[in-house]
Amino acid sequence: MSEQDIAQAEERRIDEAVQTADIAISVRGLRNSFGDQLIHDGLDLDVRKGEILGVVGGSGTGKSVLMRSIIGLQTPDEGEIHVFGESMVGRSDDEALAIRKRWGVLFQGGALFSTLTVAENVEVPIREYYPNIGPQLRDEIAAYKIRMTGLPTEAGPKYPSELSGGMKKRAGLARALALDPDLLFLDEPTAGLDPIGAAAFDDQTRKLQQTLGLTVFLITHDLDTLYSICDRVAVLADKKVTAVGTIDELLATDHPWIQEYFNGPRGRAATAAVSRHKDREQTQAAQRPSDGRR
Numbered sequence: 001m002s003e004q005d006i007a008q009a010e011e012r013r014i015d016e017a018v019q020t021a022d023i024a025i026s027v028r029g030l031r032n033s034f035g036d037q038l039i040h041d042g043l044d045l046d047v048r049k050g051e052i053l054g055v056v057g058g059s060g061t062g063k064s065v066l067m068r069s070i071i072g073l074q075t076p077d078e079g080e081i082h083v084f085g086e087s088m089v090g091r092s093d094d095e096a097l098a099i100r101k102r103w104g105v106l107f108q109g110g111a112l113f114s115t116l117t118v119a120e121n122v123e124v125p126i127r128e129y130y131p132n133i134g135p136q137l138r139d140e141i142a143a144y145k146i147r148m149t150g151l152p153t154e155a156g157p158k159y160p161s162e163l164s165g166g167m168k169k170r171a172g173l174a175r176a177l178a179l180d181p182d183l184l185f186l187d188e189p190t191a192g193l194d195p196i197g198a199a200a201f202d203d204q205t206r207k208l209q210q211t212l213g214l215t216v217f218l219i220t221h222d223l224d225t226l227y228s229i230c231d232r233v234a235v236l237a238d239k240k241v242t243a244v245g246t247i248d249e250l251l252a253t254d255h256p257w258i259q260e261y262f263n264g265p266r267g268r269a270a271t272a273a274v275s276r277h278k279d280r281e282q283t284q285a286a287q288r289p290s291d292g293r294r
């Protein structure tokens with residue numbers, strides 16, 4: 001082994017150690033295609049532990065395919081994917097089991113089983129991954145998760161068809177939280193919700209992320225969600241993650257799609273709404289009586 005080989009091996013070892021410490025998901029050189037249609041080509045992305053990463057991009061740029069690749073539902077043509085330092089590509093279901101238990105997924109539309117009640121839906125991953133847990137404890141866990149997402153306890157015995165769109169999303173979120181995950185994947189969680197319902201769902205996501213120390217991979221088209229709860233945003237364009245950073249950092253780039261997205265009329269409206277909200281918070285803080293101490 002030459003000195004250069006040794007140095008490169010050491011560099012890789014250090015890189016891996018750093019990744020395991022700070023990075024929840026690492027994607028390198030990802031390539032996905034369907035027939036002649038190339039979706040990703042050399043896509044790289046890091047998701048940091050404890051952050052909410054918003055993933056945006058035009059329709060059909062491959063946001064959901066990226067998520068499916070990470071969680072093992074889509075086998076990439078090429079590339080490396082590590083979750084909590086463990087390689088995910090080419091792993092059998094059994095080998096990936098320990099990592100799969102560490103994430104929860106809210107699919108687009110909620111993807112609840114229509115023939116099961118909300119509580120039974122939440123219990124599905126518990127039955128699958130912890131078959132030894134008895135029915136009473138399973139019911140208790142499900143009831144707790146349902147409450148955690150802001151749903152009333154009475155939602156437990158209801159069927160998905162009896163729920164509003166917002167309640168369905170929360171039920172899906174309760175199922176995603178069933179195994180106390182470290183990592184949460186949310187695919188367009190506020191799509192189809194009215195603005196008040198969407199803001200409430202965002203608040204709940206932020207609260208859960210903070211209290212449970214979750215890392216969140218959040219696909220969205222919702223500018224308000226990006227502004228209000230995402231720590232960083234990754235932009236999919238040109239078959240890659242073309243930029244990743246805070247919204248201010250993205251605005252400093254000259255990528256035409258990013259400029260149009262964030263600086264278009266809807267982007268400007270979202271920026272104005274957020275700055276009005278911050279101003280209001282500062283005014284309220286300034287008007288609050290002091291506690292008398294000097």
Ligand SMILES: Nc1ncnc2c1ncn2[C@@H]1O[C@H](COP(=O)(O)OP(=O)(O)OP(=O)(O)O)[C@@H](O)[C@H]1O
Pocket residue numbers: 034039057058059060061062063064065066
């Ligand atoms: N199983 C599949 N077979 C064939 N093509 C697929 C498959 N899954 C996704 N695609 C194609 O891959 C492309 C990316 O799809 P994907 O659902 O990831 O887009 P997206 O960025 O999430 O879009 P949207 O924002 O509209 O949800 C689309 O053109 C889609 O038709």
